[in-house]
Amino acid sequence: MTDATTELAPYAFVRKETLEQQAAPLSVAGPLAWVRNNLFSGPVNTLLTLLCVYIVVVSVPELVRFYFIDAVWTGANRDACLAEKVGRPVGACWAYVGDRLQYFIYGSYPISERWRVNIVFALFAIGVVWMLWNQAPKKKLGLFYFFVLMPIAAYVLLLGGAGAERLLRNGLIVSLVLAAIYVVLSFVPQLVGSYLGAANLAVVREASPLKRFSGPKQLVLFALVVFVLLGLLASSIGLPRVDTGLWGGMTVTFLIAAVGIVFSLPFGILLALGRRSKLPIIQLLSVIFIEFVRGVPLITVLFMANTMLPLFVPQEWSPDRLLRPLVGVAMFAAAYMAEVIRGGLQAMPKGQYEGAMSLGLGYWSMMRLIILPQALRIVIPGIVNTFIGLFKDTTLVTIVGIFDFLRTIEATLVDPTWATPTTRATGYAFAAIFYFLCCWGMSRYSISVEKRLAAGQKR
Structure with missing residues (x-):
C-alpha cells in the first residue's frame, strides 16, 4: 500500500486557483x-x-x-386616397387623420380659445409627473395641486364666463383671508415674547398655531399665487364662456377619465370601509349602493344620470349636460373600486388590526397608517384594472350625446371631403392606437409600482 502511494505521488496535483465559471449549455x-x-x-x-x-x-x-x-401620408382631400386618382393601390389614409387631428383633440372648441385647452393639458401633465415620479419633491404640495388647484384652474380655463370668474374671485378671497390669518399668527410669538421676555420666546413659538400648521401655510401661499395668476390672466385677456356642448375629442375623454379616476378611489375606499362597518345603517346603505350600481350596466347609469339628475334639483340648478355623465361614471367606478378595496382589506391578517389597537390607535388612525397602505399595495393590479376599464368605458358617453374622442372620429367618417373606402379603417386604427398607448402606459406604471412596493416583501 505504501509502495503504491509512493509510486503515484509524482503524478498527484492539487489546483490552488478556482476555474472561471462557464456558461450553461444551450440545452438548459x-x-x-x-x-x-x-x-x-x-x-x-x-x-x-x-x-x-x-x-x-x-x-x-x-x-x-x-x-x-401603401399608406397615403399627405393630401388635401379624398382624391389623395383614391386608387383611380393616384394610379396605384392605396392603403390607410393617414392624410385624413392629419387633416382632422385638431378636431380629434379639441372637438368643436373655438379655434381662437384652444390655447386654454393646451394650458390645461400642460397643467395636467405637470400634475401627473409630480404625482407619479417617485423622486419628486413636496409630495403633499403635489397632492394639493393635483386634487384642488388643477381642477379649479381647469374649470376656469375651459369653461370661462361669469361662473368661472365668480369661482376665481371666491377662491382668491378665501386664499387672501387664510394668508392674512397665517401672517397674523406669525407675529403672535413676537408680540407675546416682547411681554414675557426672551427666555420664554422659544416656548411661545413652539406653541404657536403657525408651528403646527407650517404645511398648510405652504399650501395656502401656493394657492394664492395660482389664483392671482389666473385672476391676472382672466382680467387682462378675458375668458369668454365656451359651452360644454362644444367640447369634444381627446379633451372630453381625458376629462371624463380623470374625473372618474380621481373620485372613484377615495369614494371606493369609503364605500369599502362602510360595507365592513359594524354600524348597521352605514353598512346597509353601502351594500345597497354597491350592489345596485354593480347590478346594472354603465349605459343604464348614464341614462339615469342624464335624465334623472335634473329631476332632483330645481330647474335653475339643473346640472350641465357634461356634468351628468361625469357623475354617473364616477358613481359606477366607485362601486367597482369599493369591491377591489374590500378584497384588500379582507386579505389583511387579524394581527395587523390587533397590533394597531394595542398601540392605542383609533379607527381612522389605524386605517390611515396601518391597514389601508398595506391593503392598497395588495390590490394594485385590481385598482389599475378598474382604471383601465374606466378609461375604455368613456366611449359609452356617446350614448347620451357627448362627443368624446371616438365620437369625433365617427362624425368625420360621413364627411364627403374624406369619404374613401379606407377612411373608416384608418380612423378606427388611429383610435385603437390611442387607447392602447394610454392603457399600456397605465399598466406598465402599475407594474413598476408593484415591484417597488413589493421589494421589501421578497425573501
Whole structure:
C-alpha cells in the first residue's frame, strides 16, 4: 500500500486557483432552451405555437402593407386616397387623420380659445409627473395641486364666463383671508415674547398655531399665487364662456377619465370601509349602493344620470349636460373600486388590526397608517384594472350625446371631403392606437409600482 502511494505521488496535483465559471449549455439555458420550454414543451403547446405563427405570417404582412407601405401620408382631400386618382393601390389614409387631428383633440372648441385647452393639458401633465415620479419633491404640495388647484384652474380655463370668474374671485378671497390669518399668527410669538421676555420666546413659538400648521401655510401661499395668476390672466385677456356642448375629442375623454379616476378611489375606499362597518345603517346603505350600481350596466347609469339628475334639483340648478355623465361614471367606478378595496382589506391578517389597537390607535388612525397602505399595495393590479376599464368605458358617453374622442372620429367618417373606402379603417386604427398607448402606459406604471412596493416583501 505504501509502495503504491509512493509510486503515484509524482503524478498527484492539487489546483490552488478556482476555474472561471462557464456558461450553461444551450440545452438548459439561452434562447433555444427558452423556445423549447415555452413554445414546444408538449404536443398542445407546439400545435398552438404553429397556429399562432401561421396567423402572424398570413396577417402581419398584409397589415404592414396596408397601414405603412401603401399608406397615403399627405393630401388635401379624398382624391389623395383614391386608387383611380393616384394610379396605384392605396392603403390607410393617414392624410385624413392629419387633416382632422385638431378636431380629434379639441372637438368643436373655438379655434381662437384652444390655447386654454393646451394650458390645461400642460397643467395636467405637470400634475401627473409630480404625482407619479417617485423622486419628486413636496409630495403633499403635489397632492394639493393635483386634487384642488388643477381642477379649479381647469374649470376656469375651459369653461370661462361669469361662473368661472365668480369661482376665481371666491377662491382668491378665501386664499387672501387664510394668508392674512397665517401672517397674523406669525407675529403672535413676537408680540407675546416682547411681554414675557426672551427666555420664554422659544416656548411661545413652539406653541404657536403657525408651528403646527407650517404645511398648510405652504399650501395656502401656493394657492394664492395660482389664483392671482389666473385672476391676472382672466382680467387682462378675458375668458369668454365656451359651452360644454362644444367640447369634444381627446379633451372630453381625458376629462371624463380623470374625473372618474380621481373620485372613484377615495369614494371606493369609503364605500369599502362602510360595507365592513359594524354600524348597521352605514353598512346597509353601502351594500345597497354597491350592489345596485354593480347590478346594472354603465349605459343604464348614464341614462339615469342624464335624465334623472335634473329631476332632483330645481330647474335653475339643473346640472350641465357634461356634468351628468361625469357623475354617473364616477358613481359606477366607485362601486367597482369599493369591491377591489374590500378584497384588500379582507386579505389583511387579524394581527395587523390587533397590533394597531394595542398601540392605542383609533379607527381612522389605524386605517390611515396601518391597514389601508398595506391593503392598497395588495390590490394594485385590481385598482389599475378598474382604471383601465374606466378609461375604455368613456366611449359609452356617446350614448347620451357627448362627443368624446371616438365620437369625433365617427362624425368625420360621413364627411364627403374624406369619404374613401379606407377612411373608416384608418380612423378606427388611429383610435385603437390611442387607447392602447394610454392603457399600456397605465399598466406598465402599475407594474413598476408593484415591484417597488413589493421589494421589501421578497425573501
